[in-house]
Amino acid sequence: MASSIRVRATSSGETTEVQALIQHPMDSGFVKDAKGEIIPAHFIQQLTFEYDGKNVFTADWGGGVSKDPYVKFAFKGGKKGDELKISWVDNKGATDTTTAKIQ
């Protein structure tokens, strides 16, 4: 299966702008399905962006974040051609990781 993470990172020389879209249901645990049964909570708890062995962005998420979340941020540094590593862990222990080249 294709990765659940889409990333685009572009360097302007001084800073790198990162955009990411993650495919995840992000169920809060408070919603009922058509039969009236609670849909169990299922959401990403931590999302990290790693560059050059260091965390440049960490997000601690809960059930309040929307389905298929989108993230955008910028950090100082980052060179064209370098790799950025992105990973998430959800409350069921599932995880996904991908890397993207800075453009």
Added chain:
Amino acid sequence: MRPRSAIYLASAALALAALTLAGSLPSDAADKIDPVADAKAFRKFFTDKFPKVKLEDFVNGPYSMNEDLYRQWQEKEQFPPYEFSLEMGKEMFSKPFKNGKTYADCFPNGGIGVRQNYPYFDEKEGKVITLELALNRCREANGEAPYSYVRDEMAALTAYMAFTSRGKPMDIKIPNDPRALAAYENGKEYFYTRRGQLNFSCATCHVQSPGERIRAEILAPALGILNAMPIYRSEWSGMGTTSRRFTTCNSQIRGVPFSPQDDEYRNVEYYLSYVSNGLPISGPGARP
């Protein structure tokens, strides 16, 4: 028979008689079904009402009506939320059925770049055939179970087919067949008929009030509104098809929706697509 229904029947018969009478009068040239004039007038209404909006921008719905929203959308389009669905659609489209055939075998040009020709009027069947209907018929003809018309798989397939047709002008034809004209006219009537407890017609929102707010939403203009289908709606946090749009619109005005792909919806899709002829396909779209 209860007396009340007898009265209804009698008045219906009277109304029918009046209709036939009116229909036979020679002076009703203006009432003739004239899709070409309709489409021209329809387009003119919107271009006059919104002189600053470029014609090809109407297909971008609420974004064409509001600058702030437009800017946000431009940014969002770099990473469109329909991307996952589009990818799924592409995969599904090329994956063969159990009998070895694919969707491509059911469509002209292998289904690539043909979205602008749907819906079309099938002269053999005497009815309007939409893209969603054609897809499910393709599945059934190949021994597969049909998909739900309102979401996920259907949206993914139509998203991919729309994507391969992006930029092509909507090109709906009305063949020289009285049944086709009747379907068009029924669709038009449906579009302008008020219904539901709120007593809204499609036109109340999408002709009378595009650009205005309905609660927090900005209403899209009817011109080119189907060119962007299917759409990812943040409100739905998922994809929806033309069928989903029609049925939820009907329940939001507190009416009882028809079933997806009932004749009424097929006809209104036919009408609405015809009057948007010439505007580019922009689907799949993203909406707030």
